[in-house]
Amino acid sequence: MKEFSVLAIDLAKEVFQLHATDKGGKVMMKKKMRRAELLAFVANIPPCIIAMEACGGSHYWGRRFLEMGHEVRLISPQFVKPFVKSSKNDANDAEAIVEAALRPSMRFVPVKRKEQQDIQNFHRIRERLIRSRTALSNECRGLLHEYGIVIPKSISKLMKLLPEILENETELLTPLSMKVFRSLIDELKLLDERIEQYDKEINEIFKASHEAQRIQKIPGVGQITATAIIAAIGDPRSFKNGRQFSAWLGLVPRQNSSGGKTVLLGITKRGDSYIRKLLILGAKSALYRAPLKEDSRSKWISNKVTTKGNNKTAVALANKNARVIWALLAKKEEYKMAA
Numbered sequence: 001m002k003e004f005s006v007l008a009i010d011l012a013k014e015v016f017q018l019h020a021t022d023k024g025g026k027v028m029m030k031k032k033m034r035r036a037e038l039l040a041f042v043a044n045i046p047p048c049i050i051a052m053e054a055c056g057g058s059h060y061w062g063r064r065f066l067e068m069g070h071e072v073r074l075i076s077p078q079f080v081k082p083f084v085k086s087s088k089n090d091a092n093d094a095e096a097i098v099e100a101a102l103r104p105s106m107r108f109v110p111v112k113r114k115e116q117q118d119i120q121n122f123h124r125i126r127e128r129l130i131r132s133r134t135a136l137s138n139e140c141r142g143l144l145h146e147y148g149i150v151i152p153k154s155i156s157k158l159m160k161l162l163p164e165i166l167e168n169e170t171e172l173l174t175p176l177s178m179k180v181f182r183s184l185i186d187e188l189k190l191l192d193e194r195i196e197q198y199d200k201e202i203n204e205i206f207k208a209s210h211e212a213q214r215i216q217k218i219p220g221v222g223q224i225t226a227t228a229i230i231a232a233i234g235d236p237r238s239f240k241n242g243r244q245f246s247a248w249l250g251l252v253p254r255q256n257s258s259g260g261k262t263v264l265l266g267i268t269k270r271g272d273s274y275i276r277k278l279l280i281l282g283a284k285s286a287l288y289r290a291p292l293k294e295d296s297r298s299k300w301i302s303n304k305v306t307t308k309g310n311n312k313t314a315v316a317l318a319n320k321n322a323r324v325i326w327a328l329l330a331k332k333e334e335y336k337m338a339a
Contacts, residue, residue: 051101242323
């Protein structure tokens with residue numbers, strides 16, 4: 001069996017494109033392979049670097065290849081794209097993956113364990129239920145507006161006021177419309193119950209995770225954020241420092257610098273948008289409590305709000321929290337409250 005230095009696999013559902021090179025970069029193999037054949041093929045080659053784009057199914061394949069003794073490098077698709085030569089096709093994509101995998105400064109995505117993906121499942125379904133509840137409440141308010149009834153933008157107010165409206169607004173609403181709105185209330189209640197159930201499941205996961213409990217002590221980081229981060233990052237030592245972790249979450253400024261002149265723009269918004277959102281929302285909650293405290297961290301927040309405003313301060317605090325989270329996880333330290 002030939003010894004490959006790097007084997008790149010362009011993942012798909014059924015037919016994969018393989019591209020292998022030796023230590024000198026010479027192409028040793030280019031071929032398509034069906035899904036059913038891939039594991040047996042990889043199991044019978046000597047250990048090598050296996051590179052793939054971080055996409056659907058990549059963590060499954062990564063786990064299987066690690067079990068076989070190979071080194072797995074998952075690369076974000078945005079870092080592979082610049083290496084694609086000429087037209088985009090499977091063969092060119094696989095070749096580009098090899099080129100990207102060999103770059104000394106390339107950043108790789110850590111392979112997720114099954115336990116991490118289990119936690120991510122809860123978060124993704126919970127987030128989808130919340131979006132559905134928001135869409136349903138907006139639909140309900142919009143339909144009520146057509147009958148001349150206006151309810152404030154709050155799901156709790158909608159759930160409180162709608163039953164009263166169905167009892168009292170008999171002149172504005174028809175019997176058929178009342179039937180529709182009662183079914184919408186039942187649907188909203190069902191969504192609330194399902195979200196509450198997922199919250200309980202995530203709470204149990206939080207109680208079982210010492211790492212999640214450690215980072216939850218940071219002001220602005222709650223149970224939902226803590227468990228989502230633990231599920232997402234895998235080994236924190238795969239990031240060189242806290243800034244790299246923050247950049248992975250898209251919380252650092254974009255640069256448009258040239259000729260020695262540094263120009264910083266808004267944040268990059270790369271990486272996991274769900275965790276970035278949770279960190280920023282948590283930071284906003286910390287902003288409101290800062291004026292009531294006298295520690296150095298709260299004073300920094302208050303001063304930042306005065307000069308930069310709430311939104312920019314919330315992003316800056318989310319960035320700071322991300323770096324603290326990396327330090328706690330990578331160095332296995334406990335959070336110390338600011339003096």
